[in-house]
Amino acid sequence: MASVTDADLKTMTQEERVTALGMRTDQLTGRAMRIEFNPDEEERFEYPWAPDVDFNKRTELDVDEMTSTEANRQIRALMEDGYGTIVIKNPRGKHSLGVGILTRLRLIFEGSLGYFGVGLIDGPNVTINGRVGWSCAENMMAGSVVVEKNAGSTFGAAIRGGDLVSKGSVGSRTGIDQKGGTIIVGGDTGALTGFMMQRGRMVICGNAGKNLGDSMYDGTIYIGGEIKSLGVDAVPSELTDLDKDWLTRKLTLYGLLPERGVDHFQKIVAGRQLWNYDNLEPSEKKIIL
Amino acid sequence: MCGIAGLIHKGNRANVGGEMTAMLQALKHRGPDSTGYAVYGEGTPGDYVMRFVLAEQEDMSKGFDMHQVVAERLIEVENRLKLHEANVKSREAVTDYAHRFVISHEGDTEQMIRHIEDIKGVEIMSIGNGLELIKDLGDAGVVSQQYGLLEFQGSHGIGHTRMATESDVDIRSAHPYWAFPYNDVAVVHNGQITNYWLMRRDMERKGHRFMSSCDSELLAVYTADNLANGVTLQDSLRRSIDEIDGVFTYLVATKDQLGMAKDTMAAKPLVLYESDDLIAMASEEVAIRAILPHEIDTTDPYDEEVRVWQA
Numbered sequence: 212m213a214s215v216t217d218a219d220l221k222t223m224t225q226e227e228r229v230t231a232l233g234m235r236t237d238q239l240t241g242r243a244m245r246i247e248f249n250p251d252e253e254e255r256f257e258y259p260w261a262p263d264v265d266f267n268k269r270t271e272l273d274v275d276e277m278t279s280t281e282a283n284r285q286i287r288a289l290m291e292d293g294y295g296t297i298v299i300k301n302p303r304g305k306h307s308l309g310v311g312i313l314t315r316l317r318l319i320f321e322g323s324l325g326y327f328g329v330g331l332i333d334g335p336n337v338t339i340n341g342r343v344g345w346s347c348a349e350n351m352m353a354g355s356v357v358v359e360k361n362a363g364s365t366f367g368a369a370i371r372g373g374d375l376v377s378k379g380s381v382g383s384r385t386g387i388d389q390k391g392g393t394i395i396v397g398g399d400t401g402a403l404t405g406f407m408m409q410r411g412r413m414v415i416c417g418n419a420g421k422n423l424g425d426s427m428y429d430g431t432i433y434i435g436g437e438i439k440s441l442g443v444d445a446v447p448s449e450l451t452d453l454d455k456d457w458l459t460r461k462l463t464l465y466g467l468l469p470e471r472g473v474d475h476f477q478k479i480v481a482g483r484q485l486w487n488y489d490n491l492e493p494s495e496k497k498i499i500l
Numbered sequence: 501m502c503g504i505a506g507l508i509h510k511g512n513r514a515n516v517g518g519e520m521t522a523m524l525q526a527l528k529h530r531g532p533d534s535t536g537y538a539v540y541g542e543g544t545p546g547d548y549v550m551r552f553v554l555a556e557q558e559d560m561s562k563g564f565d566m567h568q569v570v571a572e573r574l575i576e577v578e579n580r581l582k583l584h585e586a587n588v589k590s591r592e593a594v595t596d597y598a599h600r601f602v603i604s605h606e607g608d609t610e611q612m613i614r615h616i617e618d619i620k621g622v623e624i625m626s627i628g629n630g631l632e633l634i635k636d637l638g639d640a641g642v643v644s645q646q647y648g649l650l651e652f653q654g655s656h657g658i659g660h661t662r663m664a665t666e667s668d669v670d671i672r673s674a675h676p677y678w679a680f681p682y683n684d685v686a687v688v689h690n691g692q693i694t695n696y697w698l699m700r701r702d703m704e705r706k707g708h709r710f711m712s713s714c715d716s717e718l719l720a721v722y723t724a725d726n727l728a729n730g731v732t733l734q735d736s737l738r739r740s741i742d743e744i745d746g747v748f749t750y751l752v753a754t755k756d757q758l759g760m761a762k763d764t765m766a767a768k769p770l771v772l773y774e775s776d777d778l779i780a781m782a783s784e785e786v787a788i789r790a791i792l793p794h795e796i797d798t799t800d801p802y803d804e805e806v807r808v809w810q811a
Contacts, residue, residue: 303786303793304784304785304786304789305786306784306786322795323789323795323796323798325784325786326784342785342798344769345769360797361797361798361800362800363769363771363800364769364800380799381800382766382800382802383765383766383800383802383803401803402764402765402766402802403765420803421803
């Protein structure tokens with residue numbers, strides 16, 4: 212199937228876009244939320260209270276002697292002053308750094324983060340030149356987080372949007388309860404990856420531990436390496452040309468495209484035998500974004 | 501929650517006491533109730549370090565004659581050591597209730613220990629050639645200062661900061677646990693063991709003693725039982741993943757080894773740093789950063805992972 216260009220997408224209706232992008236529009240048997248998504252509006256979306264930052268205004272913040280709370284307050288103060296590019300020096304594994312940022316910001320960590328780093332964010336582009344501990348980017352709504360090294364367990368737990376990337380290997384329960392967005396892992400991932408996944412996409416370039424995709428409701432997992440075992444109700448599916456196009460584009464974007472391409476990737480989806488929605492709104496459709 | 505940490509210097513010695521103190525102090529938020537260390541120095545061949553307590557810390561403020569009581573208990577410990585023909589080479593009263601003896605003994609050590617622990621309120625923390633097992637109420641800095649650990653030179657160690665959940669805040673429920681009666685073997689654990697009572701009854705039927713009602717003690721007894729039956733540390737750790745139910749990450753140290761095991765769910769954290777001369781691990785990376793200021797690469801061991809390192 213031929214690639215779809217951005218110009219093509221703009222001329223299509225929402226239903227046509229969904230079909231062209233290979234997203235599913237399956238009938239649900241019960242309650243679901245219908246999400247109307249306009250890419251143009253999404254691009255313009257900002258919280259009304261968000262500070263007006265300038266990406267060209269850059270500063271550095273050494274957090275070596277600060278607590279996590281102090282560091283996060285300093286980041287906010289710099290954003291209020293209009294700084295759009297903030298480089299954090301000496302994070303040294305501190306927990307909960309860069310959390311709750313709800314606007315555009317270029318945030319660069321020169322070092323590693325502890326637990327719950329950059330959680331609850333909605334919009335910033337984050338680069339972490341180090342590793343992250345458990346629960347990085349938990350509940351992320353939008354933006355991007357690129358981790359140059361390894362990540363701990365529950366990487367991207369319950370994320371709803373944006374791109375979350377670890378160029379190394381990650382721990383167990385990656386993307387647990389994922390509700391949207393994209394999680395990309397350059398290396399291996401541990402057990403119960405994609406556990407109770409509901410929407411979104413996950414790309415694992417290396418191997419996965421046992422019970423991959425266990426109890427997933429929906430969403431798609433692409434994996435380039437070996438799977439120790441599939442979880443309950445996770446089943447293989449056909450890798451289409453659209454899947455390959457999307458994988459190639461995403462992995463190229465983050466410098467993770469394997470030399471041999473993406474033809475060897477497997478696609479895992481929900482078998483849909485465990486769904487337990489009620490039947491109040493049987494005609495609604497779910498659109499994966 | 502609890503925090504665990506361990507490190508091992510490969511082929512050399514360092515200020516393990518200071519390093520472990522820094523790591524455990526960084527994990528204070530995971531467990532403020534008590535802190536414990538099992539550090540390994542260079543013992544004198546034939547000599548054993550015996551660390552024991554005569555009472556719980558809180559007991560010292562109870563009753564007008566408590567100091568007299570512990571003095572009498574100490575005399576009784578001396579009497580029983582003499583009865584078992586143990587030669588006490590040095591004595592150190594670290595606190596009012598905690599003592600460190602260096603002894604030589606060629607008889608049945610287990611029988612001697614059981615006889616001593618039959619004295620009311622007395623518990624032997626550890627006996628080992630290189631092992632120094634220290635645990636008390638308070639954070640890492642307080643305990644380390646109290647027991648003079650900051651300058652301790654050795655090859656490796658493990659430690660624990662405890663948030664008491666299922667048992668009391670006291671010394672006997674604090675970690676590490678000595679793998680009685682195995683010299684130089686100690687265990688720290690983060691997690692919950694759900695087949696504790698079943699396994700404990702099994703171990704008690706085999707004649708093993710339990711000093712607390714803390715589920716983590718089971719891992720020490722279980723390890724001791726395996727080692728006594730000729731099982732290697734690696735195999736004991738591997739076997740535990742199938743035989744112990746619950747969520748756990750635990751570390752075991754012997755005279756010259758450090759091992760780790762993670763349960764089948766990988767539900768309890770451990771961050772691992774490995775270089776040519778140092779292995780360090782902890783519940784959180786911030787503890788490793790406390791001794792390694794430069795940028796490092798770390799990994800999370802996976803589910804059912806077992807590793808053993810040699811000093």
